[in-house]
Amino acid sequence: MSGSPIFWLPAASTEGARTDHLFFLLCGISTLIVLLVLTLIVTFAIRYRHGSAAPRGRLPEFFRSEFEIGWTAATAFLFLFIFWWASAAQLAGYAPPPDAIEMHVTAKQWMFKTQQPNGAREINQLHMPVDTPVRLVMTSQDVIHSFWVPAFRFKRDILPGRVTQGWFQATRTGTFHLFCAEYCGTDHSEMGGEVIVMPKADYAAWTAAQPEGDDLGKAGGKLFVKMGCAGCHAGSNAVHAPNLAGLWGRTIPLADGSSVEVDERYVRDSILQPRREIAAGYEPIMPSFQGVASEADLTRLVAYIRSLATGEDAGQ
Template structure:
């Protein structure tokens, strides 16, 4: 395989992924050559010869060889488990100062919302040297967010918020694909991620009309949908206080303890009867069919900001 055939390395994850990939390829080639050489040597050494009875061939037994081969196999199995796990786990959780982008997948386009509220279709502009967390939602079917130059790929499932993060390192324009068959025009569901220097990115933002951020939309919906009637500080209804909720452990009425992450908050809006908070009655209305996916996403984004403020106190 030619290294030149691989996509550019345009993120920190790409470097780590390629190191892992070539390490495993090199090790696999080494094993193939070793086994091939042993087969060749044994075929010559122990081949059938004219006039030599088969039973006269000595049987080779060595406990040391068996122990060495078993120990070496176990060592490399544990080593590669540790190596791949380390590389994979480093890509799971984004740094706390990561920029937050929201991407909505829809047949057959990608709709991007920047932290400042700027929106794009089938495009995403990001600066170099800044971690970026992408919150992914789907309006219809399963899609898959794939940027080969960043070595990131994440399925986007309806009714669930997926996250993926990266840190771009190399300015340029890189293709974005959907790699999950999503319908007739799946092949044209493509886009571009444009990586810019921080100065160029700031200049680009100045040329774009800033819109309402997703958290700001959620703050407005928090009142319009009636959430503030129960969860506001001055509310007369006995409902959980959402300030500082995000990221903390939440005791449930059944004795379980869950982390108030994005999935939990989304389920609390759409499936409120499933996980009842300890000390509260199951009076939360079900908003399934009342709120659209984008509105639920906005509410979750708003509650997440409340959590960040609460955790910072």
Template sequence: MSAFFVPVSASTQAATTDRLFLLLLVLSGVILLLVFSLVAVFAVRYRRGSSAPRGAMPAILSREFEIGWTAATLFVFLFLFWWASSAQVAALIPPAGALEIHVVAKQWMWKTQHPEGPREINELHVPADTPVRLLMTSEDVIHSFFVPAFRIKKDVLPGRYTETWFQATKPGVYHLLCAEYCGTDHARMEGRVVVMPAQDYARWLGARPEADGLAREGARLFVSRGCAGCHAPGSRVRAPRLAGLFGSTVPLSDGRRAVVDEAYIRDSILQPERDIAAGYDPIMPSFRGVLGDGEIVALTAYIRSLAAPEGRPAAEAAAPPGLAPGPPEGRSPAMEPGRALEGTPPAGGSP
């Protein structure tokens, strides 16, 4: 019963949300008590047959009362607006260096992938006291990622990325729900978020057999899906080079400028004709229907990794041995969407 009246609070955002909710609850209670008290007093004092004076209120008193009431209401409104909006804006911007986890929603499950590579279905393991950034997309319809104990809820949309973040404060297991009606089994689209001490999370991560890294998976896809045929150093096809590209601002052929982020890379893969880089021909084919959301996530991680550590060539930073993209022998057959390089097994889809 106590959990019903006082829900579990397990994140930094939850504490801020609860304080704001408590203030609104107390303020609403005070106003409600004042209104009902005045109704009761006036109903008794000015009942039919009472001797209470019923003359008009002096004009100056009436004017001062109206001005004071209006000013007090405006002040309270501005204060609440500032507090709520500042909390909401802060919740939109994850701290620098936050742990990034990719979430793909699908009727009717949650698929998550850690930067080191491990995938989960309807589960998400995270370390306590660590900011976690969720980069989310949907494979079909609109979903909504909702963790009541963290007080976070964010729509997950098909065809684009949305993001939110949280910092869990208490180890434990917390309910994950879809808060947007998404079809027949909407009520079954649930999971759990497992918050672990940092050392336990590190052990859990290291014990996962598939912990090979998103960027390394993306490096393999970069070759097997034919991206290396155009974008690798030494390619005979004139295409933008990817080393150091992520996070930069690039000019487009129509005079606009765009920031190369996750959304830009996704659009460039699925809708290459939409934002054409200045000075390049629109020759890239669309990979819509060819690459799954999980593969796009891995390719994005690889492109982001091309800002290499010192002393290593950018194009080899995340590539596993033998798969670092190099000059192609003529025009690569893998430049055709869906066709793998000879001798390379087709890349698997998302989990």
């Protein structure tokens, strides 16, 4: 962001503020420990220097038992506290609020392709409203990339063949740098873009001015019919296959006696490896779409099946 200090980039998201608090805590604790150890070293070096009259007998029992136990316990509790705080801060980044806006990111050498909820597409840019949680659903078309916005303290790896997620909520308007932080090939250093955070009214006006295409759910619905999925998974199908309406987010039993939640990972695996986790009560007759459905196709199909969570007919 233009005008930012050279040595410290102000946090521009709720996650960034939490990350900075943890960073400053670790710096403060580390500084206190360094000062304590340095003070003890200097004190002992002077007091117990060669030729001094300081007593050098056996330490009192207190220093060989209670003091050592207390110091060890205090250090252990401090470690557990820091571990808990850091883990809680990290895990919070994987659980977006229910009202988060969903945006999709597809990475490839060497660009970021983003898509707004209304279907508007961008290259190496992502517009978003301020003070609004945004959930990113990301995949790669080739190699490992990452979505890194330093001002948000946000970084997620983007993996080929998998869907990765994360969320953030910007607290300041402006234009913030976007980088790929995983070496992804010859022009890795050129792979970057901008996250443009706008006031909510300005974002609404910008969105209304964009040429709208089909959103991912609608595009996935067309692909669902085109690839023949509706012939088996529609509510009125003759083939004994699961009706997908209302299935998203539910926990279903599997043929091996285990259970699984219907989410992005399960839907993708069911399309590419249908015999891996077979739903209880159904025959393993679904063909694999490995090599048939592209990453973009998988993203659209997953979005469509997610849109059926309200229970509308899968064949529509």
